[in-house]
Amino acid sequence: MASLTRKDRPMAAVKKSVSVKDVARLAGVSEQTVSRTVHDSPSVRPETKERVRAAMRELGYRPNFAGRSLRRGKFKTVGVAMFNITGTGNLDRMEGFAAAADKHGYAITLTKVDGHPYTLESASSRMSALPVDGMVVIMNRMPADFGTFEPLPGMQTVLVTMLEHPLCSTVDNDQFDCSRQVVEYLLRQGHKTVHFISCPERSLSGMQREEGWRETLHAHGIEPPRLVRGDWTAQSGYAAGQALADDPTCTAIYASNDAMAYGCIRGLESRGKHVPEDVSVVGVDDSLGDIVPDRRLATVRFDNRRVGMWAVDKIAGAEGVVSGVEHMLIPGVLVKGDTVRDLR
Amino acid sequence: MASLTRKDRPMAAVKKSVSVKDVARLAGVSEQTVSRTVHDSPSVRPETKERVRAAMRELGYRPNFAGRSLRRGKFKTVGVAMFNITGTGNLDRMEGFAAAADKHGYAITLTKVDGHPYTLESASSRMSALPVDGMVVIMNRMPADFGTFEPLPGMQTVLVTMLEHPLCSTVDNDQFDCSRQVVEYLLRQGHKTVHFISCPERSLSGMQREEGWRETLHAHGIEPPRLVRGDWTAQSGYAAGQALADDPTCTAIYASNDAMAYGCIRGLESRGKHVPEDVSVVGVDDSLGDIVPDRRLATVRFDNRRVGMWAVDKIAGAEGVVSGVEHMLIPGVLVKGDTVRDLR
DNA sequence: TTGCACAATGGCAACGTTAACATTTGGGCG
């Protein structure tokens, strides 16, 4: 606030850092009174407080995190371990992490974990030397030690995954429900079956979507048609669209992400098929946003922000109490676009 | 490593945390020797080290960050302050932050700063109580106190912006050069002028692109045509494309991002104009990736990962030494796609 | 045998903060 120029405080630049001791000396009070003032304790006279505050301003005092958390035994920080920073939905998840942390007065410490080997243990040990009270691990694939992993004692651990873990709370988008919503929506529109464009087998969420698609069809007494395996790119969707264009039984296609769905539409069109007149197409992720201005892709929108918030709430909200293991699935919302035709 | 079951260490769960003292007692050495073992000092006999390591394993010792950094006066952590977590390129920048931090043995602490008011001071004071040795601020807009801001003493501060600051190092994509590359490329292809689809005026990077476009045209003796202001969305690009379709002087359009460029193409097509036969279109950001499978949008690809790495390198690489203020601009790469026609 | 260099280890203090307890001060009341 006080707009001091650099020259006004030559000492501060020399000294390592300003401690309560320095403030106490200048204000003519004890260190404890300074501490109490920092925490706005009611047992300090207002005029004393003001004197201390003036000294803090003059010296540019800011509380030392290390001393504080050494004393308290808490860091008020949640660690986030990611094997891949880049990935669909990570930005929204981080927004959720940050928002929830903010709410509880916590900070977020982000760490990239080398995925070789891809184990929870490596994420955990990476975090163990950092100033965090709990940790969140974002799982994209299946860690080798998922079944045997134990969280560090005293370190509340939340995994972002649909799988359930006996010792760690988990939270994620409900991929299974997502597929159920899409398939049942298409069946309700009068389609006899739903074709699926899948993704690389190593993707956990992709496999769960695939399983959801398969089981929902089974539940409706329909034998799932042969699936086409893509690689998340629009190119692979394009190829899949071309391949499916010649199949007369194919009137509805569910693609495991929006890029493939969009590529698929273009592939179908390149073979003379129209969307949605001839074939309906639904994607997942709502990642294209409004890229295509004249046609809205039917898709499923996930609330990754909420996933992130839940994870951090679980840790920061517990306030040291080791709260029980919980499993949370957050459903996506089906966005009905212009790429699905009602056959009824 | 040792797969102990929970029951094997009931004590660890009870005691707050295991300190060097506990390890020392169990190993029958002094605390100092434990510390030396942790740091793998050569002046500890191998067999002693092994005994200490065994004790550490048995007790599940992990060094306490607070004690350590209190002693050292360093946190080995870089703070990142963001006004908006969600934003083009942020994920790549974070990947860069994390990669550089990793390289130096640092961690990243992420903080969302409330943008009311939008000041560097608010970002700075938010960081001041956190365990960080330096900080990075990602600027999307112009902070009210940009000219008067002073970094906290002893806290190396890097701003992610194209603007230069007298007291803080800065780094960003070179938006000006980006526009120069695009405009000169289009002029080289034989276009007489380049129309521009701009963005909301509050965007710093957008305004710099606009300025680059204007100045490059001037430098070539061309009076910039009236620009169309969009709002980053494909919809606004669509409208702009329709508006420009009737302008016979318009043979080349430069849009301030890819979504608008793509919308623009669709807008032109809706008016019977073909791309690139009738009009050439170039975007910025390479954010569509390969969403459109059958046509590659000409665009500029930025290296946000490198921007992020530079910022963290500047702080973590300095190792406490207050290194001088530097300004770094990282040029983008023009990606020649299928949406530009050679008129020559 | 003594002295010396060097390797290995231990003791102590301090980093900044704050909880717990101790002390001082002032005021009300019998």
Next chain:
DNA sequence: CGCCCAAATGTTAACGTTGCCATTGTGCAA
């Protein structure tokens, strides 16, 4: 006037780690 209570402030110790210096042990040359 003395007593006691409460408000305001001070003192001490401890959190876990590690730099500095002291001490012990070991082998070798004089």
